[in-house]
Amino acid sequence: MLPPLTAHAPPARGLFVAFEGGDGAGKSTQARLVAQALQGRGLRVVTTREPGGTTVGAAIREVLLHGEHVAPRAEALLFAADRAHHAATVVRPALAAGAVVLCDRFMDSSVAYQGAARGLAHAEVRQLSLWATEGLVPHLTVVLDVDAASAVARRGKEPDRLERESLDFHERVRAGFLALAEADPGRYLVLEATRPPRQLAEAVLAALEPQLAQVAADQGAAS
Numbered sequence: 413m414l415p416p417l418t419a420h421a422p423p424a425r426g427l428f429v430a431f432e433g434g435d436g437a438g439k440s441t442q443a444r445l446v447a448q449a450l451q452g453r454g455l456r457v458v459t460t461r462e463p464g465g466t467t468v469g470a471a472i473r474e475v476l477l478h479g480e481h482v483a484p485r486a487e488a489l490l491f492a493a494d495r496a497h498h499a500a501t502v503v504r505p506a507l508a509a510g511a512v513v514l515c516d517r518f519m520d521s522s523v524a525y526q527g528a529a530r531g532l533a534h535a536e537v538r539q540l541s542l543w544a545t546e547g548l549v550p551h552l553t554v555v556l557d558v559d560a561a562s563a564v565a566r567r568g569k570e571p572d573r574l575e576r577e578s579l580d581f582h583e584r585v586r587a588g589f590l591a592l593a594e595a596d597p598g599r600y601l602v603l604e605a606t607r608p609p610r611q612l613a614e615a616v617l618a619a620l621e622p623q624l625a626q627v628a629a630d631q632g633a634a635s
């Protein structure tokens with residue numbers, strides 16, 4: 413199990429929330445519902461995703477998810493390359509401007525997929541991500557937890573390269589996310605992803621509540 417990232421503080425401005433979980437866990441649904449709720453309260457919100465939150469990232473996403481076999485270390489580097497560009501050109505500028513950034517997948521997906529599921533060393537995969545982003549860590553990581561078989565049943569569209577992996581692979585992904593959350597409970601919110609979407613979004617908002625007043629004040633001061 414990896415130790416908590418005690419040496420890495422979340423950004424001083426803005427609010428950075430990562431939504432993590434297996435394929436079909438409900439990450440995009442939650443990012444959307446939480447964005448709507450926060451925007452309804454007048455907050456500036458940037459919703460983005462990895463891989464593919466930038467033009468460069470869209471090209472990397474295509475290679476990673478819709479191309480041919482990619483060797484595990486190349487896969488890890490491509491995800492890290494996407495993250496480096498995304499952090500530098502989208503996430504950090506938005507946070508510096510005081511925005512709430514809701515990111516559909518982030519660093520923990522690399523540890524869960526390339527570490528826990530593919531078998532690369534977890535600490536190296538996480539270090540690669542920290543190097544890529546110059547130490548960017550979320551204020552809160554929401555893990556949407558669902559068993560692999562239920563998640564498959566939810567996924568409607570044609571499966572991508574990673575979704576085509578075995579149930580066993582996806583159970584290792586799930587265990588990878590849960591291990592990260594267990595090691596650092598203060599920075600995680602683990603939710604049973606079979607609960608109704610609106611209830612889940614309420615739980616995320618409740619977890620963010622203590623920080624929202626400061627974010628709103630910063631945004632008010634900046635506008």
Ligand SMILES: Nc1ncnc2c1ncn2[C@@H]1O[C@H](COP(=O)(O)OP(=O)(O)OP(=O)(O)O)[C@@H](O)[C@H]1O
Binds near residue numbers: 436607609
């Ligand atoms: N809490 C929930 N309960 C039941 N169904 C849900 C829930 N959340 C999302 N869904 C449904 O499950 C499917 C997958 O949801 P969503 O696209 O949000 O997952 P995802 O984690 O973003 O998936 P992917 O990894 O493929 O991007 C969608 O059809 C969505 O409507």
Ligand SMILES: [Mg+2]
Binds near residue numbers: 440
């Ligand atoms: Mg999604």
